[in-house]
Amino acid sequence: MRIRRAGDAALLVETADPHRLDAAVRAASLPGVVDVVPGERTVLITTTGDPDRLAERVAALTPPPRTAADAPPVEIPVIYDGADLAEVADLTGRTAAEVAAQHAAAEYTVAYLGFSPGFGYLTGLPDDLRVPRRPTPRTSVPAGAVAIAGPYTAVYPSSSPGGWRLLGRTDTRLWDVDRDPPSLLSPGTRVRFVREDA
DSSP: OEEEEOTTSEEEEEOSOHHHHHHHHHHHTOTTEEEEEEOSSEEEEEESSOHHHHHHHHHTOOOOOOHHHHSOOEEEEEEOOOTTHHHHHHHHTSOHHHHHHHHHHSEEEEEEEOSSTTOEEEEOOOGGGOOOOOSSOEEEEOTTEEEEETTEEEEOSSOEEEOSEEEEEOOOOSBOTTSSSSBSOOTTOEEEEEEEOO
């Protein structure tokens, strides 16, 4: 674990398991901590107190057990009929059915949330399905679109512009203000996509 100052009121912690560190910091209720933001390999901790003193306390924390990793994965049913499925097949040298099967066969982990409420960046995409973003983003991607870009896969929780390549769609609601918590996914959550027929 490497801890660095991030400005006058924050720490940036590089760690192999940001989700466990995030849980440890939250559970410890350290004085002065304002926010904890896990990323793929880092945790940003903002504070109203002394960052150097906070760094000592963070370094002494014992991460909790991997409870999130032991929980069953969230299953998201997907109809693989996305607008970019054939193009992804061409880019990867596979058939559309093979792309869908390989995408659904993998298990993913939410690295972090961003871009829009409930948008989880999922790691675990097989190397040979990694394709670049579209050269020109769409002005509107529908809610529920299942997409890939670079090393990530994701589900668009709401209609928005986007440049990821669309593989399919789901009716699963990733963000629901009437749910507690509103986001279906959180950092560390495991996810599996389940193929469905149209």
